Amino acid sequence: MNVSVVLFTSDLRLHDHPPLRAALRAADEIVPLFVRDPAVDRAGFAAPNRLAFLADCLADLDEGLRQRGGRLVVRTGDTAGEVLAVVRRTDAAEVHMAAGHSAYARAREERLRRALEADGRRLRVHDAVATVVPAGEVTPSGSDHFAVFTPYHRRWAARSVRTPLAAPRTVRVPDTVGSEPLPTRAEVASVSEGLAAGGERAARRRLTNWLSRYAASYEEGHDDLAADATSRLSPYLHFGALSASEVVHRARAKGGAGAEAFVRQLCWRDFHQQVLSARPEAATEDYRPRHDRWRRGAGAERDLRAWREGRTGYPVVDAAMRQLAHEGWMHNRGRLLTASFLTKTLYLDWREGARHFLALLVDGDVANNQLNWQWVAGTGTDTRPNRVLNPLIQAKRYDHDGAYVRRWVPELAGLGAPEVHEPWRLSGEERAARGYPDPIVSLADGLDRFRRARGGD
Incomplete structure (x- = not known):
């Protein structure tokens, strides 16, 4: 045989x-x-x-x-x-x-x-x-890869997606080849308490449930932090327990603006893969250098530690960082605002943030993690490299009643808006009783420092 x-x-x-x-x-x-x-x-x-x-x-x-x-x-x-x-x-x-x-x-x-x-x-x-479209197949004239997402998405969306293959009915394995015992979750130390279960069957159940319950409202609801209506399929896509091509087919079969908005997110995965395939050094080096002089020293280390621990004094940032620690996963909107806070409000090197995320994220993919961090830091493919996400505006827009913050920052339990997002409105005595820290930097000071460092608005 x-x-x-x-x-x-x-x-x-x-x-x-x-x-x-x-x-x-x-x-x-x-x-x-x-x-x-x-x-x-x-x-x-x-x-x-x-x-x-x-x-x-x-x-x-x-x-x-x-x-x-x-x-x-x-x-x-x-x-x-x-x-x-x-x-x-x-x-x-x-x-x-x-x-x-x-x-x-x-x-x-x-x-x-x-x-x-x-x-x-x-x-x-x-x-x-691992991708919907192979990394080097959608390229612009005169370059080996697209450096901006929108034109890439236009070409990507026009491509036909291969028909998904059925699982085989029979697999015959020769008796002559032996195997070691399979690893088990129980053998791994320091696993996040709320880590989801892995595997293809779990992935397929999650996809079916999400398509039936949430796909239609994805376009308007995917940024709602408290609603938790995103697919949470990224870990399964990262490990290949789910085929990105099959997900595109099933989402498009569902139809509607919500499903198409979700497919656009899958395009982002392919976009980052084709950038990294063409520029592998972008995993550790600035894709587009901005000549940043990232903060160093004791103050920078203190701020980095507060950010990692979810103790910055900005509740929506801290909530997202604590979700990461507990679940090994973070809502995408949380990833954007925590990364912006680190790189632009605290003006700390994006590599520090990317390293911490890779240490915890179950979907920690080099292409998507590093290049998303670079996008937020302004050293990557973002066409507006100096944009800054204000955590207060973000909180009021995407966690308007504070439910997400209350879920992950128990020190602020029982507070309503706006105090849950701006606990410094409370009296000094109440703040001390709750044990929640004051902000480690004012937003105005952080913004001014960043603009001066980048040399303009």
Whole structure:
């Protein structure tokens, strides 16, 4: 019997999985393989929340394969070495995997290709598995990528999206290849208490429920912090427990302005992937340098610590940071306003914020995390690099009655608007009794400092 290997990376699903279906067409038996590579830890990608969610995803993938007569094979070690060992053990001719776009993913792919070709085997890399449109397929004239979202979205939206593939009915795995025990969530320390459950089945349930209940009102309701009406699908998309192409198809089948506004958010994911694919250095360097002289020293460290802990004295900022700590996830509007507060009100380096987010976010994706941070900081693709989000205006607009703040900042429980957003209106005695800090900086001072540093309005 001929054998193919399917190397799973950030595509932990059975539905709409092009590498899996190609391997099944090419061979009588396949080896569904996942390698726990220590290089991922060294690269800083293996945060506790993502490791716990990954364990859920792997367990769910294994269960889905077993229902179809197969199983997941897990190995630990260098990816190229472990894949080569499985290939030799099973005499597999081909390895199928999804394309990656980060510098790490591309280097891993190249190492694996060289190792397999030196052994007389073939690596087949499949595009449009993690994204709707492959990273390099929508480009402007005279450049390798779009640097502004709107023209990219116009071209992206006009593209046809491939028809999602059904999950296979049967998977046959050779008996000769062994597996390590699957990791479990219980093995991971320091996991956020409210972290959601991972896995394809959880992802598909969430998608179906959200489309039926919230998609129609997404356009007008997605920024409402307290309503919590966003899809919360980002962790599942990050791990590939859900296909972005299938989500686009199902959202468009639902129809309406809300569904199309949601599809636009999926376009942002592809947009950032194509930027990072063309400019991998943007993961750590300014995409468009503004010659910032970010604050350093003891005062900057104090402010950074207050921001991380949700103790800035601005309730909506603190609420969002505490949601992040508790759930390993944050509402998108919260991400925007906390990032603006750090980079423009406190004038601290966006890399500090991006590092903290990656340490906690279960959907911590290098392309989307780093490039969203750069967008807010004004060093990325935003066409208005000096815009500043005022947290008070943001709070009144997107948490008008204070329900979101009261949910995450218990020191302010029982307060109504406007005191819940401006607790400095309370008497000094009441503020002291509640134990909530005063603002670490006035908004006027922060804005003035930022404008002077950037050299203009």
